[in-house]
Each structure stands twice: as structure tokens, then as C-alpha cells.
Amino acid sequence: MELARIAFQEIQENYTYSLQYSTTEGNVELRRAFLEFLRKDGIKAELEEIVITTASQQGLDLVAKTFLDPGDVVYIELPSYLGAIQAFRAFEAELVGITLEEDGMDLERLREQIQKGRAQGKNPKLIYVIPDFQNPAGICWSEEKRAELLKIAKEEDLLVVEDAPYRALRFAGEEVPSLKAMDREGRVVFLFTLSKILAPGLRLAALVGAEEIVNKVVAVKQATDLCTPALTQALALRFLREHDFEAHIERLRSCYREKRNAMIAALERYMPEGVLWTRPEGGLFLWVTLPPGLDTEKMLPKALERKVAYVSGSPFFVDGTGHNTMRLSFAIATLEQIDEGIRRLAEVIKEELAALPSSVSA
Template structure:
């Protein structure tokens, strides 16, 4: 039996299992989990079974074979049409298909970040993005948000400071629409301001956009990529929430030279994304199944979001505040005087409810009073019951801490 520690690379020492993953290990049947980030399986298109059979039966010699690292050309063509509705223009060689958005995050980090480089993010931000970037040891600078998204004065201040410190900023990572974890959407003015600052300081923006396909309130927010006149936005999205996460297909749009480097990196990482999955996505787009399915997904999730907001209003003590997202999958709740990571074991074991403590969404893990609540996976009944249980856990914790 070998001593494993001595075999590990330095970068491995910096790895950390995500809190979500650890959390999932404790969750038993009787626990209501508001902690995941999973779509409702009832939204998976029924037609996928036939599509998968047809694709294999009629195009198996391509759909089951090795493929190009950049992805299947016909899928890119469908994506070009799909994204045009959001004002995003792209050629084939400005697109690469990835193994979910997670791989896109890793590859962007891999090709750009040297240890000590600055990466700017919203604060809080998506924890798996932090995980992906941190593997390459950047200095992550989080910028506070308000109800309109990242605060631009603070961003400019941070940019200036990085420059005066002689630190290279590699990119600004943002989820402008229904952000994970907060649910906040960046206002149009703020988006314009962000693009101006990026231009002024010659910065790359990485726009992660998994949620803009399900906005519930008729409010339109254009992606940054559609406002990208200087080609400085690397845009990423995924089929995880509009087809199904299990097929692991995402995509990246950006400067063709950057896409070429991403492809070169991807070749060494996994050769290419499942051709079968790509053909399934292609066929789902081609047959109009995604377009037809989206209104239904929106309706299902709108009801669930409304249920969660209603349950929060109904059950939570006054020390709790929360966001009111116009779409997406998450509500972000904060409780003055409670350390949510410390409350979690009690919430799970005694109150039978789970959530993701907010700490891991902060680059420096220095804020402890928040939690991310998912409304897409649990049923409406489970949402009410879950929030009721959570409110009791919070009351208990507030009492214990004397607040």
C-alpha cells in the first residue's frame, strides 16, 4: 500500500470538495432538500427517448463515433439560430461545444490563469466556478452586488487597485441574469456600464448564462454578448436546464483565437464531448422541441418560485431577508446573527431540511449569514413544508444565539 499524499501535486492540496457535495451525503429520505441545483425531471422533454433511438438508428456511424474537439458542426449551426433570438451573432469557429458549462469554466481558467493573476467575480458567485478557477490559483476579487447586480464603482475601484498593484486581471466572471446564488439580474444600465468599463480597461468578460431561458415576469434582459461590439465577451451556456443535465452539453462563444486555444486545451482533457449527446441536442433543437418546451418549463418554475416567496413571507421571522428573482432557480436568504454553516447540521438532523450555506459562494468565505434555496426541484408542497421547517430551524438558532 503506497503513501498517497506524497504522490499528489501541489495544486491538489488546494482542492476542496464542494459543500453541496458534502451536504448531499447527509440527506436522507425524510429530509426536504432546498440545497440542490437540479431541474425538475418533469421538464425533461418526453421526445428525448425517440430522438435518442432515431439518432443512433439513422446516424449511428457519426453519432457513436469519435468527433471533432470543437463539436458537431450541425449542432453549432442550430445554436447560431438559437442564439440569434437573443441578439448573439457567431460563426462556427467562434463556438465550441463543452461537457456542460462546468468544463467551459475549467477550460477558460486553464488557458488564461497563472498563479497570482486576478479574476474578478460577483460577490457572492457560483461556487463551482470558484472551484474551477481556484485550481489555477488566481487571486479572486469579489465585487459586492446590490439589487441591480455588481456595483460598478466598486468594480472600477478594484480594477484600478489591481492595475496599481501590478497584478494582471485575466477576466471578469459574471452571471448577469438570475445569478447563482442570489437570483439577482443585472439591470440594463448596469450591463452597459460594465461593457464600458471593460472597454476602458481592455478587460475580458466571461458571461455565464444558463438561466435566461426561463424568466417568469415578462422582463427582458439582453445578454452582455449581444452588446459586445468589441468582441471581449466569452459567453457560455448549457442545455442542462433546457433539455437535461444528464447529457452534459454546454457551449462557449467567443473570439475565434480564444476558442482555438480552448479547443487545444479540451483535446487533452477529454478529446470531445459525447457525440451522442451532441446529436440529441441537435435533434431537439432541429425538431423545435426546446422552443416548444420552454413555455412549459417557465410555467412550472414560476409557480414554484411564487410558492417559495409566499412560503418565506408566511413563515420566516423578521430577521430573515431574501431576494425576489425574476427567473432562474434560486432564492438567496440572509439571517442577521446566524452562521448558516453552523446551523446546517441541526437543520438537517432535527428539522429535516437542507440548504446550501452561503459561505462557499464568497471567494474569501468571509460571509456567514446567507443561504441558497432552490425552488426548481422540490414540489410546491415540499417548498412550503421545507420553508416552514427552515423557519423553525432559524427561530431555534436565533433563540440559542440570543438574537
């Protein structure tokens, strides 16, 4: 493992730095390296507009801690990322879920909900989205919807948090610009992470936003953990400098493309009628919707008996729906395991369908 040699050299040559306190903003050279990477993706930001975080989960926690007062309203995709739901709930925000369509949020519904909230005397504060290969749904927002979301955010003076852990992992389809790249007003907070493209164990990510926003977040971060570990920052920096990071990501993309294709092929081969799934153009997840009446949470023990696992969809919905949905990941399994796993899962689903009262399955 290349990182082993890097860790040895870094500590050997640079321990007075790597084993000491870092600044709250994070390693300057690593921030520069991140900015350069993001610049290729159309995001222009300066050193004062980025802060290193201990993975994106801390970015979410810091955004919540910095901007949310109890009762503030956060608009969130339905379904959305569990960790974000938890981070916002920890600061007692009200979460309003907006249905996700194939090309992004139902923006008419978003407008309605914002206005309804204001009419009720509530305080709409931010919109949280994962526009690229969403976790859990795997979908990618269209450019039109992105532009429209920014327009709504401007009209309603809301902050937008763009969580982009899978953005670099596009393996099919056309590139779509990030909200941050389209943002002309400094109202988008962009969360970038190495967890899916280098190693989650490093817990390294960054928050990119307007200088005023970043300054506030840095002050809050200081009281939260003083600084992110200098060592992991230094290791990541060495890796980015000494390796062809673009080629590394290209390898990841082609690996995940192959796995996604295998999973879709298996779904087509084995699944009974009435089961639907997304065809993600990137990321790690595929979202499956079963016929109404099936409950993926109740079904899970039966799947586990046959040694196949998935994540039940319901916890991703802040409104308590989604009981007939599930998230499948094609990240870790081999091609053979993917085929066999989907075959077993299809068997379980067929059995469940057969056991449904005919009034419901009709």
C-alpha cells in the first residue's frame, strides 16, 4: 500500500509538523491542492474560502452549529442522507422533506413549502441537497433544476448546502456543473471529501464557501476540535503530490462502472415484475422500489438468512414514508457476489410477493 511508504516518509522527515497542532483552517498546501482539484471542475475559490474538516460529517455538524437555531427550517430531499438528517436534528432544526424526482427535487413543492412555512411564522434557513448520484437514491440533478434551485434560494434568501461526496465518481452520461460552480452570490456551501476517492479512514474533507461563511465556520470549528489531525492532512497532501490523482480516480470510475453494470444486469435477469430501480451515472448506490405493500425493514431478516444485505429505505425519509424502498451498494462486492446476491434477493422478494394478500398486490 502506497500510503504506508508515504506515512513513513512524512513522519520521518516532517514529524515536528505532522505530530503537532495544525491550524483550525487546515494545512495550507492541502487546501491549495483541493482548490486546484476543484478548479478543474469549474469551482473557483480562494484560500480564504476553504476549511479542512474531519470528514464531511463534521462539515454538516459545523454548518448546523453555525447557522441553525432551534425551529429553523431545513429543506431536504426525500429520501436524503441519514448523517445529514442527524446533524440537523441535533440542533433542533425542523426538517421538511421534498420529493425527489428523476432529475432532482420537485421544485414546485419546494416553493410551496417555503411559502407555507413563512405563512406559519417559521424561519426557512437552508436547503440541503446531494445533486450528484444521490445517497441513497443514486439520481443526478439536471442542469435546469440546479439553476432553478439557485433562483429559488436567491428569491427566498436561503443558504444552499451542496454535499458532493460522489461527484468525482461519474462513470456514464454527461457532466453537469455543480451548484457551487453555478453560484454567483456566494450562497452555496460545498462539501468535498476524500472518503470515496482516497480513503474514508483519513476522515478528510473540506468545506468551500464565501469567505464570510468560512470565517464563521472556522471560529465554530475552533471550539469544536481546535484542528483536524495534522498527520492525516500531511499524508493526503503527499499522496496528491506524488501520484497522478486523476488517473487514480479514473481507475475508480471504471471499476464502479463495471460493478454498476453487473448489478443492473442481475436485476434485469432475476427481479420479478413490479420491482423498479435507478440507473445511476455515478456514485456507489442503486435505489430499488418494491411493489406497494412490501416492507423492506420487515423483510431484512429473511434476506440476511440467505446472507444478502441491503439498507432499508424508510430511515432516509424524514416524513416516515419509503417502507417499500431499499438502497443497494455495488462498491465492495465482486462481480460474482453481485450476481449471486441479486439472485438471492430476488428470491426473497418473490416469496414476499406471493405471501401478500391479493387485495394489496392487486
